[in-house]
Amino acid sequence: MSLLLRSTARNVLKYSAHPTLASNIGCQRIGCYRSFLNLFGKSKATHSEGGLFFPFSQSPFPAVRARGDAIRSLAPCPVCPSDGHAHKVNLSLVKYECPDCGWPSHCSKEHWEMDEEHNKYCSRLRQVNEDDHDLRSGRKMHEFQLPGPQAYEEAISFSNWDLFWYTRGFPSMDTERSRRHASKLLTYPLTIGSVLHQNSGLTLNNQRVTLEGSRSLAALRTILHVPPGAPDTEEAGVLKPQIRIFILGARAESSLPPHVWEQLCMLFPSCNFHLFFIGPQVSLPKQVNQPVPQSSSSPLSNTTQQTEVNAEEASEYVPNIYEPPTPKPIARLKRTRSSIQLYGVPSYTIPYSPQLTITGIQANYSEVHPQFQETFDPYTDAFFLFSPGFGFPSMASLSELDGKPLLQIASPSEWGAVVPAMLATRCAIFVTGFSPVDVERDIRSLEVAPDVMVGGCRF
Numbered sequence: 001m002s003l004l005l006r007s008t009a010r011n012v013l014k015y016s017a018h019p020t021l022a023s024n025i026g027c028q029r030i031g032c033y034r035s036f037l038n039l040f041g042k043s044k045a046t047h048s049e050g051g052l053f054f055p056f057s058q059s060p061f062p063a064v065r066a067r068g069d070a071i072r073s074l075a076p077c078p079v080c081p082s083d084g085h086a087h088k089v090n091l092s093l094v095k096y097e098c099p100d101c102g103w104p105s106h107c108s109k110e111h112w113e114m115d116e117e118h119n120k121y122c123s124r125l126r127q128v129n130e131d132d133h134d135l136r137s138g139r140k141m142h143e144f145q146l147p148g149p150q151a152y153e154e155a156i157s158f159s160n161w162d163l164f165w166y167t168r169g170f171p172s173m174d175t176e177r178s179r180r181h182a183s184k185l186l187t188y189p190l191t192i193g194s195v196l197h198q199n200s201g202l203t204l205n206n207q208r209v210t211l212e213g214s215r216s217l218a219a220l221r222t223i224l225h226v227p228p229g230a231p232d233t234e235e236a237g238v239l240k241p242q243i244r245i246f247i248l249g250a251r252a253e254s255s256l257p258p259h260v261w262e263q264l265c266m267l268f269p270s271c272n273f274h275l276f277f278i279g280p281q282v283s284l285p286k287q288v289n290q291p292v293p294q295s296s297s298s299p300l301s302n303t304t305q306q307t308e309v310n311a312e313e314a315s316e317y318v319p320n321i322y323e324p325p326t327p328k329p330i331a332r333l334k335r336t337r338s339s340i341q342l343y344g345v346p347s348y349t350i351p352y353s354p355q356l357t358i359t360g361i362q363a364n365y366s367e368v369h370p371q372f373q374e375t376f377d378p379y380t381d382a383f384f385l386f387s388p389g390f391g392f393p394s395m396a397s398l399s400e401l402d403g404k405p406l407l408q409i410a411s412p413s414e415w416g417a418v419v420p421a422m423l424a425t426r427c428a429i430f431v432t433g434f435s436p437v438d439v440e441r442d443i444r445s446l447e448v449a450p451d452v453m454v455g456g457c458r459f
């Protein structure tokens, strides 16, 4: 069995979270942007791209204004504590909006002017502000026009996002903003695809995978690909078993439209996939009689090639502080059916295309593991956990010894029973983290995990 941990920067500040690509693209971009802006000091961010910049309180979009309200009601001023104002609790909330990035950032203009730290990330906040307004602008989002199947003689490259988009036939991504939008949309399917694919950048040679890890990947690739020289086409997969990807602790992953997940299938033309989103925060389909909110701002939002980013407008902003909220219900498609009879918990299945079936199960994985445990096969099945937070303290379980919160990996209400169950399947387990620090925290937590022999795992 192998436990592979890669560092990703999932959705923090909207940088690409692709494990292979983030280091190639994200870092370069950050470096360039900063050095350019540093030339201009405080008045830096005035080079806005036509009309996309608004202070949060003056945004034309209710969801952005609501986000600003939430920040103003929760965030303390970063300068107050060092300026002797810490005792004035109410005064220290951020009421002043930075004119450069538009975010509520300080209690007052005076403290904003005193703060040297804010300069370091103001330009990135400005980017997020403009990206959010761009997404809602109603323009035709060519970044979200996804290509169809790959011709079998055309190899796909995962060296960096640009090569991937080029070799997959995406519309050209001319601006950094387009690249951010597209990499954010594709981050989950491409993280999975770029790790499993035989052209993956994780190889024994560059030491990004261990011998044990490469054996697990080799087993999966005997099913994912065809023998060398054979055409990798849909017909070649007639007798192949289905590939099952179990995404545990799924949240936003489960609300991504199926046509975006279909991009994973198109990397493996001869495979049939069954994706399982399993976790207490899995998004379920809308009730049958619940009206589907129609977005008014984009004329193309009803087509299957558009994502549902605009649908967010209808809902209030929910602050994402410690435990992110369950995403909104997903659209109910023609063939969506309930699977509650099958799994005994709230769940659904969509046979989306001949190549792709999606099942969502809203429950802790340990509740449904017994139904799967006899069926696992390391050649066809793999687990993916996106930023599971193994090393974070549990919100629900306290240690009997000292009364302190257990780490989530040891907590019966979180990952305590799940990790040993996954390891017993002998299937590959892929875990990502927000940052290198996050990944290291998760790895260290394995040492205190019950029923997990760290000696059996390699990183």
Ligand SMILES: [Zn+2]
Residues within 6 Å of the ligand: 077, 078, 079, 080, 085, 092, 106, 107, 108, 111
């Ligand atoms: Zn202050």
Ligand SMILES: [Zn+2]
Residues within 6 Å of the ligand: 098, 099, 100, 101, 102, 103, 105, 118, 122, 123, 125
């Ligand atoms: Zn700012």
